Amino acid sequence: MRKVMYNQFGDESVLELVEQAVPAIQKDQLLIRVKAVSINPLDWKVYGGEMKLMSSSKFPKSVGIDFSGIVEQTGSAVSRFKPGDAILGLLDVFKGGALADYIAVNETDVALKPAHTSFEQAAALPLTGLSALQILDQLATVGPNQNVLINGATGGIGLFAIQIAKKRGTQVTAVVSTKGVAEAKKWGADTVIDYIKQPINQLTQQFDAVIDLSTKLAFTDAKRLMKPKAIFVSTLPSPLTLLSSFVNNLFSGKKHKILILKPTVEGLNTLAQLAENDLQIVLDKTYTLSTIREAYREARRGKLIGKSVIVLD
Template identity: 30%
Template sequence: MKAFVINKYGKKEKMQLSDAAKPTIKDTEILVEIHATALNLLDSKIKNGEFKLLLPYKTPLVLGHDLAGVIVETGRKVTKFKAGDEVYARPADFRIGTFAEFIAFDQADAALKPKNISMEEAASIPLVGLTVWQAFFEKAHLKKGQKVFIQAGSGGVGTFAIQLAKHLGLEVATTTSSKNHELVQSLGADVIIDYKTQHFENILKDYDYVLNSQDKKTLLKSITILKSGGQLVSISGPPTPLSAKELGLSWVMKFVFGMISSKVRKKAKQQHVDYSFLFMKANGAQLEEITKLIEAGIIKPIVDKVYPFEHAQQALEYVESGRAKGKVVLKIK
């Protein structure tokens, strides 16, 4: 099969289209012919080596965390699916590799594709959808009417998060550029801040929750807009000692995470704010819940561009530019 491979870590490393062995399946796994996949900044960060402590992948490595496609083979203990089913998924860590024509992974990570959207739209959902779902339902204690700040509202995570937040009855503030004002407004954002000309920390006050997806400087500013008892969940770091415990890492990593998150945790404590880091996990059951929202028209995929498979490197560079509105997708089949 054809797959895009990185042969070593590095910011200058480019993905190469190569021939790779078609995967074989285990008893509880499914083999999927991939029709579409999406690109994420996580792929870039893994390629650059930024996640080697958390995800020590060996090279050569096929990147890619999202897929929509058709099952072509099932393991003998697979009970959820059959050959011919259209599915979408975010395979578990160390089973990634969706920048390829086929992939094998556990049935627990997949869900039937929503019937009312295309393969390309379905491929745009799993990683960002599960990230927001877990940030809202596992890490937070959100109540109708509360005020939430969702950074980068026109991005992949932001566009999904705004829609889910409005469905939950929350008041949403977000940041974006002026050219994307109409997009985030159409998704339901109540307060829209132009990050190029305005400072959100001077405008927002007494918020209940922040979903942080930006750098550490933005994170520290975000802590100051929360009320006492508020929550900040970061999907971009820094991880905490509790993160190391949740991931089953060694005491050494617990110490390292403690050091790199000490400034953030100290500021959060001073503000009487709860800070936590979310490392999203694959979860087919949660994807099934997201499917219900998509089929009900509550969540709509936002896709910026669809590239042909052969242009995967160009597509990743576009994601890295930060200009994408919603998700960037590769059409494989």
């Protein structure tokens, strides 16, 4: 089978398509024939060497976190799935490995794919959808009659965060590029700010929560946008930001929290149910496995609306 691997940290040129044996499964695992894998910024932060403390420096390594596919085989202890089931799921966010024709996964890492959701859409849901849920329900804990600012609101997490926040009765202000203004409005943002025309440092309103999905807004700059007991959420768990968060939370009423994703079966099932109902999954572009370097190179440049996905045939 084909699998994307790399043997050193670097840019997209380190990614190689290699042949490997189909993995064997343990009694509590499933063998999945992968149909699609989504592209995430965390991918290139890991293969670029930015996350060494979390991912280790042991090679070879593989790429791809969230995926969709079909169950080919089940272990003897598996009870929730059967061969032929269409599923979505995700692997360890710092190890990856989904970009392969077949993968072995734990039963707890997958959920049934919503019937009316394509494999491409389903692959784009787990990582960013779970991130949006965790940010809104556990870190920022937004609810009715609160105001939240989402900076970088038309990326993978952002479009889910807008929709889910509105389901919670929250007033959403989305900060986006000119290209993303229409999409942010389309998916429910109450106020949309084009940062090209109005830089975020010129805003005068204060919010109950400020969520930075761009990884470019520092806590020191966000503080002026925050109410006295507001929460700032960032999505880059580097050693420096973790230390900064710890210090800030000791000495400030305004809290700084960092997303460190903790996937759960309940979360995956919640997402699948939301997608079955009315949660919209926005795709920017799809690629094939043979264009893996181009896919990541384009994604790294940014300016995407929603998610990009690699389709395996």
